[in-house]
Amino acid sequence: MRVANWHIYHVRIPLKKTIRHASHTRKATDSLIVRCTLDTGQTGWGEGLPREYVTGENIDAAFAMLRELPNSATLHASFENEREAVRTASNWDIVRPSNAVRACYGNSARCAMELAFLDAIFREVGRPLSELPAMTNSLVEHPKIRKRVRYSGAITAESAKKQLQQAVKMRLFGFHQVKVKVGVSEIDDATSLKTIRRIVGRKVDLRIDANEAWQCSDVVRNVERLSSSGITSVEQPVPHSDVVGLSKIRPQLSVPIMLDESLCHREDAVRAYNEGLCDLFNIRLSKCGGILPSLELKQMAVNFGLGFQLGCQVGETGILSAAGRHIACAIEPIRYLEGSYDRFLVKEPLTKENLTFGYGGRARAINRPGLGVIVDEAALSRVTIREHSQTVH
The missing domain is CATH 3.30.390.10 (Enolase-like, N-terminal domain)
Known part of the structure; x- marks a missing residue:
């Protein structure tokens, strides 16, 4: 070949x-x-x-x-x-x-x-791509592949009203994990998050993503204001240019820090561990360079004693959704799983198969060769x- x-x-x-x-x-x-x-x-x-x-x-x-x-x-x-x-x-x-x-x-x-x-x-x-992770070290005949996975939901930051409408959808759709975008000036995050928590219920794992919106001097105060809503992590609270400041902030926080924009390459992973910048990696196939570099980052997180999320990027079509599904079914322990929003979000999924997750974020493994789409x-x-x-x- x-x-x-x-x-x-x-x-x-x-x-x-x-x-x-x-x-x-x-x-x-x-x-x-x-x-x-x-x-x-x-x-x-x-x-x-x-x-x-x-x-x-x-x-x-x-x-x-x-x-x-x-x-x-x-x-x-x-x-x-x-x-x-x-x-x-x-x-x-x-x-x-x-x-x-x-x-x-x-x-x-x-x-x-x-x-x-x-x-x-x-x-x-x-062979399906879900057999790839076992192949990176040794070729096994029947690697252990999960038959189904469960994705988390996401609430964007369009407006406080729309956030509450989305929260109702999250509740009705039965998601067990929900991420809320914070840090937009027009929204009072503390008020909105408390209402979201009441809507989705106490059993839902609720986390926040600031998308670099805050300064280091504001992180502790902002997170503590929101922690009463029972959040389980805060994603990329500061710009990448200020990420070094998280080493001093991290011990003061009551919730784990996840890196996203600051976690795109093995050099980022080594720095994050050596400088004590985070507790979790957000691994997304496109920003991390593909499946093989992403698997390397996953293994580094495990070796460092850190957690990881297998994430996605807005606008992914069925091609990346399929890739994420194969990896999600083959690796562990994933703390949070994102992706397969296909027919909820994109007008052209590009694949004939519908890979959109079902009720509760549940989705089945793909068993066909390659991506299987x-x-x-x-x-x-x-x-x-x-x-x-x-x-x-």
Whole structure:
């Protein structure tokens, strides 16, 4: 097996509603879709969502990086089996500009490419991607895969009124975990959170995400104001540029700190542990560079004695939803699980299968080879802005 062709799409995915948090307001998302074709004719699909305010690259930079393809001679290698292919993909890198501030620059492009490659390889050998985590160390015949997983819900920060409406939906839909976006100036978080708690009930695990909205000097006061609502963690309370200040704040807090924008690469993970910046990692496939780097971050969290969330990014289509489902069914112990909002959020999920979670956030494992989904190429055509094809000689 070897790669014969890459096809890159810049797509614009419209959302069914405006999503707002302290860092950004979004009505659509510009994403990368990649199709990898092997010399056998087998194809695979990948997806990445560039976020300039997270990893540094915008859609134009990410598209340009994919046109350059990986900075690795192994791109042209042949593979006897999936183990060799996984080993090769783990060494892939994207050509980053010399002025890139962080090592995570270009992670969305790498994610799209790696996922398309792994999807094609695992389709070819007839194995689902949920068997990948066991494969990173040793190839086992029957790895333990959960038959179902349970996602958490999210309440955005559009307005206090809409937050309460969303809380009612969370209650009616039977979610066991709910994340609330905080830090928007027009909303009194303490009042809103108390009402949300009354609506969803005491048994629901309630956490907050500040999306870099606060200053270090305000974190302790803000968290303590909200802690009476029984929150179980606070996600990315300060901007990445101020994250070093969390080492002094953390011992004063009654709830764990989760890093998101400040946790995109193994360098971030090492720094977070060495400097005592957090208690939890938020691992999202696109911002962390794909499945293999994300699995590395998961293992680092376990080795460091920290917890982790398997998260998602706003506007993910069924391609990344499928990838997240495979990983969620194969790894543990996940503290919180996000994703598979497909038909609740995006107007073009891009897959013929409906991967949206069901009542209570419950969803079944995917047992078909590779990602186990069929891309709707008519839908893909409707949202494509530009594309580029490159044959590998």
